[in-house]
Amino acid sequence: MTPPRLIALLLTVLVMAGCASSRYSMDKDAAPVASVDVNQIPSVVPHPVTRSSVGNKSPYTVWGKTYQVLASAKGYHARGLASWYGAKFHGHRTSDGEIFNMYRYSAAHRTLPLPCFVRVTNLENGRSLIVRVNDRGPFHSDRLIDLSYAAAKKLGYAAQGTTMVQIDAIDPDTAEEVRVASSPSSPDVTPSTPTMPPSAASDGGLFVQVAAFTNEAAAQRLVSRLRQLLQSPARIVDAGDQSKVIHRVQVGPFSSQADATAVKEQLQRNGFDSPILVGASVGGSS
Known part of the structure; x- marks a missing residue:
């Protein structure tokens, strides 16, 4: 084989190896291309869950820092900086094995058990939302929680990127909250709003x-x-x-x-x- 062909073959192998070792097809995260109507996204309904067999290893180490996963989310309250993640991670598995969907209300946290439910309140505008915590992160020291893009947009901070939030764990065993309307049969179905009778x-x-x-x-x-x-x-x-x-x-x-x-x-x-x-x-x- 001539040297030029050998060099070309080596370059091809290196490129293929690089693609195979990369989990994501995007280098940087981004918002979805199409606009998102958050009012059409089904709410998260807290319910009793079984602790995931994956994603709860404790302790675990990322970037040289070690974290201890909490035994329970019950009683957890914290304030800190929230960020969001979207298109780069869309369709990939979260830490507990679920598929990340940036069009649903979910979150990543470093130490809460997976999965669990928390209410996140944007302290800048008072908006709040229940999300399902099913992933690990964010691993930037200045951030407390990563929300899905849709959750960040619902809370009103997607455009600015970060905001200060209050996190309050919800104990599903006490059935803190349930939907008003009938629950959708699947995550992709939004329940319809009842039509008011004229005589109401x-x-x-x-x-x-x-x-x-x-x-x-x-x-x-x-x-x-x-x-x-x-x-x-x-x-x-x-x-x-x-x-x-x-x-x-x-x-x-x-x-x-x-x-x-x-x-x-x-x-x-x-x-x-x-x-x-x-x-x-x-x-x-x-």
């Missing part, structure tokens, strides 16, 4: 249903928060039986659908994922 306003007004809980104390806390945020009345409506009572949190009543819709949109701007309009009689008063 004349039957006693409209309400904006914000969330539903199996934990009454959690429902009471949200009522207090909504009254302070909106300066509007809020109530709890109970449904179910003795074995399982659902406490629905509603704001109102409103005399017109326009007024109710305006409050619904205000709630969405403040990080509430799926408020819906309901008639006064839905669920019965508590």
